[in-house]
Amino acid sequence: MQKIIQADFNGQAMHFTADGWFNATDAAKKFGRRPNDWLALPETARYLEALERKYGKIPYFKTKRGGDTGKSGNAQGTWLHPKLAVRFAQWLDVDFAVWCDDQIDGLIRSEISTHRPATIPSASRDRAVLLHMAVDMVLFRGVGFGKAYSLLNAYAGTHHLAEMSLDQVEQTAQFAGRLMVGSDTRADWSRIAANNPDIDREFAQRGLPYAA
Structure with a gap:
C-alpha cells in the first residue's frame, strides 16, 4: 500500500493514500458505524454496478489486515476507492462528506501534478482564454490587437499562441488578468523585457509603471 497520509477532521485523525484511497473503517468508527453495513445496502450495490458499467470491473474497495502501522497511521481496515469514498462519507455525515471531497480532490490533483510531464502542449480550446483577453485589452485598455497578441507571447517567450505549453497558457x-486590473508586477515586465525588449519599450510609452 502507498504511503498513508493523515488529515484531521474536527480533531479526529482520518487516513488516505496519496492517490485518494480512504480508510473507511477508521472513519466509520468515529461515527459509530461499520463499512460493511454500507457495502451491504441495496443502493450501494446499485452504485457499484453503475461504476462497473462505466469503468469496468476494477477493485473499488480492499481490506488490509494486520501489521503495517507507523508514523503515517494505521493501514488496517477497509479502504475505499476515491469514486466511493465521498458517497460513503455522506452516509456517515454530510459535513464530513464535504471535507472528505476536498481532501481527495487535493490529493488527486497533487498526484496528477507530480506525474504530469514538464511540458504539455496546449490545445486551441486551452488558448481561447488568451484570445478573449487580447480582445479585452483592445476594448478596455486601448491596445491594438496585434500588440496585445505580441505582449502575451512575449510573456510566454513564444512567437505564436499555438507554441505555448499548457503551463505557459496558464501563467500568461x-x-x-493582473494587467487588466492593474496589479501587474515588476517581475512580470522584467520577464517580458527579457523575452521581447521592443514590446516592453512600447508598453512603457503607454505609461505602465513597470514596463521598461
Whole structure:
C-alpha cells in the first residue's frame, strides 16, 4: 500500500493514500458505524454496478489486515476507492462528506501534478482564454490587437499562441488578468523585457509603471 497520509477532521485523525484511497473503517468508527453495513445496502450495490458499467470491473474497495502501522497511521481496515469514498462519507455525515471531497480532490490533483510531464502542449480550446483577453485589452485598455497578441507571447517567450505549453497558457492568462486590473508586477515586465525588449519599450510609452 502507498504511503498513508493523515488529515484531521474536527480533531479526529482520518487516513488516505496519496492517490485518494480512504480508510473507511477508521472513519466509520468515529461515527459509530461499520463499512460493511454500507457495502451491504441495496443502493450501494446499485452504485457499484453503475461504476462497473462505466469503468469496468476494477477493485473499488480492499481490506488490509494486520501489521503495517507507523508514523503515517494505521493501514488496517477497509479502504475505499476515491469514486466511493465521498458517497460513503455522506452516509456517515454530510459535513464530513464535504471535507472528505476536498481532501481527495487535493490529493488527486497533487498526484496528477507530480506525474504530469514538464511540458504539455496546449490545445486551441486551452488558448481561447488568451484570445478573449487580447480582445479585452483592445476594448478596455486601448491596445491594438496585434500588440496585445505580441505582449502575451512575449510573456510566454513564444512567437505564436499555438507554441505555448499548457503551463505557459496558464501563467500568461494569470499575467493578463493582473494587467487588466492593474496589479501587474515588476517581475512580470522584467520577464517580458527579457523575452521581447521592443514590446516592453512600447508598453512603457503607454505609461505602465513597470514596463521598461
